[in-house]
Amino acid sequence: MTTTPPAYVIIERELRKMIAKAQPGDPLPSDAELCRRFGVSRMTARQAVQRLASDGLLYRVSGRGTFVAQTPVHRRINTLLSFTEEMRRRGLKAGSRMLQSGVRAGTDQEVVALQLPVGSLVVAIQRLRLADGVPMAVEHVRLPAVCAGVLEANLEESSLFVALEAIGRTPTQAYGTLTAAAADVQEAQWLNVPTGAPLLIEQRTIHDQADVPVEFTESRYVGGRYLFDIELLRQPG
Numbered sequence: 344m345t346t347t348p349p350a351y352v353i354i355e356r357e358l359r360k361m362i363a364k365a366q367p368g369d370p371l372p373s374d375a376e377l378c379r380r381f382g383v384s385r386m387t388a389r390q391a392v393q394r395l396a397s398d399g400l401l402y403r404v405s406g407r408g409t410f411v412a413q414t415p416v417h418r419r420i421n422t423l424l425s426f427t428e429e430m431r432r433r434g435l436k437a438g439s440r441m442l443q444s445g446v447r448a449g450t451d452q453e454v455v456a457l458q459l460p461v462g463s464l465v466v467a468i469q470r471l472r473l474a475d476g477v478p479m480a481v482e483h484v485r486l487p488a489v490c491a492g493v494l495e496a497n498l499e500e501s502s503l504f505v506a507l508e509a510i511g512r513t514p515t516q517a518y519g520t521l522t523a524a525a526a527d528v529q530e531a532q533w534l535n536v537p538t539g540a541p542l543l544i545e546q547r548t549i550h551d552q553a554d555v556p557v558e559f560t561e562s563r564y565v566g567g568r569y570l571f572d573i574e575l576l577r578q579p580g
Contacts, residue, residue, distance in 0.1 A: 350381060350383045350387050351383075351387050351388075351390040351391040351394070352391075353381065354377055354381055354383070354387070354388060354391035355391040355394055355395060358371065358372075358391060358392070358395055358401070359395070359400070362395070362400050362401065362411050365411045366411065367411050367412065367413040367414065367475075368410055368411060368413075368475075369410065369411045370408055370409070370410055370411075371401055371408070371409040371410060371411060372409070373408055373409065374388045374389055374392065374409075377391070377392075392409060393536075393537040396535070396536050396537055396540065397536060397537055397540045397541065397566075397567070398567045399412055399415060399565060399566060399567015399568045400412055400567065402477055402478070402535045402536075403535045404535065405535075412477065412567070412568060413435070413474065413475060413477055413568070415567060415568055415569060415570045416429070416430070416433060416435070416474060416479065416568065416569050416570070417570050417571075417572050418569070418570070418571055418572065419571075419572045419573075419574070420521075420571050420572070420573060421574070423514065423515070423516060423517050423549070425502045425503065425504040425505075425514075426472050426479075426480075426482070426502075426562075427501070427502040427504075427505075428502070428504075430474050435474045435475050436474070436475050436476075437472070437473070437474060437502075438472075438473040438474075438476065438499070438500070439470040439471065439472055439473065439482075439498060439499045439500075440470065440471040440473065440499060441468075441469075441470055441498060441499050442469040442470060442471055442481075442533070443467070443468070443469040444466075444467065444468045444469070444494055444498070445466075445467060445494075446464050446465070446466055446467070446488055446491055447464065447465065447467055448462060448463075448464060448465075449462075449463050449464065449465035449485065453465050453485045453559055456485070456548045456556065456559040457485065457486075457487055457548070457556045457557075457559050458555070458556050459487060463487070463488065464488035465485045465486060465487065465488060466484075466485065466486040466487070466488060466490055466491050466493065466494065467483075467484070467485055468482075468483075468484040468485075468486075468493075468494075468498065468503070469481070469482065469483050469484070470482045470484070470498065470499075471533050471534075472562070474568075477568070478533060478534045478535055478565070479564060479565060479568055479569055480534075480562045480563055480564040480565065480569065481530055481533055481534065481562075481563045482560060482561075482562045482563075483560065483561045483562075483563075484503065484558060484559075484560045485558070485559040485560070486507075486557065486558055486559075487556075487557065490507065490510060490512060490557065492506075492509075492510045493506040493507060493509075493510065496509070503558070507551075507557060507558070512551045512552075512557045513551055513552045514549045514550075514551060514557065514558065515550060515551060515552050515554075516549070516550050516554075517547045517548065517549045517550070518547065518548050518550075519545055519546055519547030519548070520545070520546050520547075521543065521544065521545055521571065522544045522546075523541060523542065523543060523544060523566075524541075524542050524544050524563070525538075525539045525540065525541065525542065526538060526539060526540045526541075526542050526563075530542070530563060534565050536565055540565065540566070541566035541567075542563045542564060542565065542566060543563075543564040543565075543566050543569060543571070544561065544562070544563055544564075545560075545561070545562045545564065545571075546559075546560070546561045547559075547560055
């Protein structure tokens with residue numbers, strides 16, 4: 344006996360077929376259009392769309408609609424590049440939206456990562472990172488307070504690495520970790536994904552030309568839009 348799949352699954356399958364034939368940035372039917380076409384409630388239509396957004400296949404822009412997502416950005420983790428440099432190498436336009444910036448007391452984790460005395464001040468920068476206008480990640484940057492000069496740069500248009508180089512602190516090497524988490528309500532809003540969507544979390548501490556920590560950053564990437572490529576070589580036993 345054949346079981347009819349739930350309505351949201353039927354809609355999801357049809358949207359997947361449309362996405363397979365479309366180009367990145369092409370518009371997709373609105374929730375209202377899906378409701379009319381499939382005779383379902385707005386909640387059911389939204390459920391199908393949110394599942395595809397979680398997979399990184401589409402994204403929403405408030406007030407404009409739903410669009411086919413870019414092919415996921417791949418990054419090799421054995422090279423230190425800024426987000427701007429990574430996007431440029433792939434023919435994409437990097438952008439940022441400043442969410443917050445200023446100087447405040449560093450947390451225990453931040454001062455340890457930057458090798459600063461307890462209670463030290465840090466520069467705190469929070470940005471939404473974009474590739475061709477598509478939200479890719481929420482980035483939390485912490486710098487020693489002596490680097491506060493970078494706040495004078497236009498960090499919505501230019502690279503933080505360039506701003507650091509301008510004050511004599513050239514990023515040269517990094518040490519980091521990768522973990523995973525679920526998007527909270529605020530992150531979901533910024534990234535245009537459902538609450539609880541999978542995020543790839545990269546924490547890295549960057550050292551300058553004198554091997555002194557100059558940046559501690561946590562980047563929270565949308566799982567389906569940004570992928571890390573890893574090459575492993577087997578060592579003799």
